[in-house]
Amino acid sequence: MSIGLLSLIILILAAFGYFIGKARAVAQVSGDIRKLHSLPPFYGRITALMTAVPAFLLVIAWLLVEPLVLETHALSLIDLAEVPQGQSADLVMSDVRRVAAGLDLLQARGTDVAPLLADAAGLKAALNEGGIVLQNEPTPSTLAASLALREAGAASRLGMVVLALALSLTGLGFGLRRIKPAFRARNATERFAMWLLMGCSLLAVLTTVGIVGSLLVESIHFFRLYPITDFLFSTDWSPKFGGGGSLGILPLLWGTLYVSAIALLVAVPIGLLSAIYLAEYASRATRSWVKPAIEILAGIPTIVYGLFALVTVGPLLRDYFAQPLGLGNSSSSVLTAGLVMGIMVIPFVSSLSDDIINAVPQSLRDGSLGLGATPSETVRQVVLPAALPGIVGAVLLAASRAIGETMIVVMGAGAAAKLSLNPLEAMTTVTVKIVSQLTGDTEFASPETLVAFALGLTLFTLTLGLNVIALVIVRKYREQYE
Known part of the structure; x- marks a missing residue:
């Protein structure tokens, strides 16, 4: 069942x-x-x-x-005597799971699997035909x-x-x-619901602890195999499975921050100004169709944004800026990914900021206008400072979304790990390399694979730092309006 x-x-x-x-x-x-x-x-x-x-x-x-x-x-x-030398238990169990799934698939198709169990080569061929690829004969x-x-x-x-x-x-x-x-019955229902909600909250906390724990354990394993100083301070990223590679994070971290900064430079001004217009100036009829139109951007799949970057934005920047100025010949660049990613995260800033601005008490606006301030002065000197904690949260959410994006970077910025100030050059980010290091049949015992967990831990630490900074800003300004 x-x-x-x-x-x-x-x-x-x-x-x-x-x-x-x-x-x-x-x-x-x-x-x-x-x-x-x-x-x-x-x-x-x-x-x-x-x-x-x-x-x-x-x-x-x-x-x-x-x-x-x-x-x-x-x-x-x-x-263990049948296991090829150097093959880990994870890879062995991967073959076991594939064979078990393949046997189920063959039986579901009406194939008699009994003869195949005595013919390893025939079983491998049958599984490969069914779409289940085995590296070695069972x-x-x-x-x-x-x-x-x-x-x-x-x-x-x-x-x-x-x-x-x-x-x-x-x-x-x-x-x-x-x-x-x-x-x-009412009291029992309320108690049951309370314990159920408490369990869900505890599950969320335990999930976070589990994620952090798994990253820490595998990262510690990685740093036992690869020096932490080389990982943190090396400017060369050239992984080689089998040994001899360099796994410095600085080029990846630079690409991540560079692309995210360009995205925020696009999304924050446009999103915030859109929110101010919708909340303070737009009529109800205008707001009823403009806000949903902006929020549609959040529902577009990232692969579509990636195709837009690859087919439209990248060639446009290359033909009209990079080549005439002698700054590059590739359609993949940091600026391409940053611009498209900025368009993608506009709704995160716009919608949240709009809701936050609308939550500012009307009495603050009325008091400012009553003292002779103009509507623009009221927005600038009263509404925005009062809504600043929430706006900071909206920007933080947009930054987190930009830092964690992968598909747009793959198709728009390329996969070259380098340190450069030229926004028209191809670069890459941490998330792209996490995917590339874990793609395919990899053995979770080499530094080139385990580095993905160290990269994930770095992203987690970066996001945590953004949250701490945002919390400090929120507390500082919230004290002035409470």
Whole structure:
């Protein structure tokens, strides 16, 4: 049974519990709901919550733990003597997972896999035809581990379905037994909802801790293999799988900051001035179509922006600026990526700043106008300072979005890691190199692969620094208006 079908069954049981719980509460007082402690819908809600929430929590926990347990068992079945020299356990398990998935695919297509299990070359060819590429022919222990992984996965999935449905039915029965006129269903629903919301908040915090922890662990592993001083202060980025490469972050960091700065130079003035016009000067009719038109920019896929940079903006800058001025011959440049990225993040500045400016109390405007200030003076000296904390947050969001962009940089700025002040030269960013270092079948034991985690940790630290700076600015100016 698929996860989607299981979830649908649990939701149907929860809906059934809602209507039955509500009807049961009314039936126990013979229709006189004044004798109930809570309104009938609360009895249905607590029954539905007890039916669905524990079952879904079990499914989520099961899906998180299942891969670790199954793959550990499968890895124990592999004969290390059959593993090619220098190949890590991650690559071995990658082959095991591919073989297991390929066998499932072949069976789904009606192929008899029994003869293929005795013919490693034939199995590899069949899997390659099915779109599953194997680097090496499956060894006997790899096949054994793949079969064990399939069998254990099927048994585990069946056990999860049975336990989840049993827990859901148990919750349904327990919820219905608790329904009595004196049962404080409203209080129980509120408590259940509070714990559920608290759990979601805790999950968000734990997710952040997990992300930071994974980056730290792999980054420490990287710095054990590669000197941290060379990573932080070297101006050469030339990775070579197999050793002998240079992994200095400075060219990547410079490209990231350069592209992001150009993007913000485009987005912040246009977005902020658009927000001021929409909030303070535009009529309601004008605002009703201008604001949605600006927000459409945020819904355009980044690959479309990348194509726009590659086909239109890049050649335009090359033909009319770079070549006539003798500053370059490539259509890929920092300026190309920065301009297109700036257009993309305009809605982040405009929409948020517009909402923040509209939230400034009208009494501040009325007081300024009453003292004789003009509308432009009111905006400049009263509204904007009062809205400054929120505007700083909007700019910070735009900066974070620009720093983390990849596709526009790949298609607009190129992939050359260099230190240059010329905005019409091709450069690259940290995010582009994270993708390139982790693309394909890579072994997570070499510095050239592990450097991606160090780059990710650098981006995280950079974003954290922006947040700290923004917090200082917000607190400084907020004290003047509170």
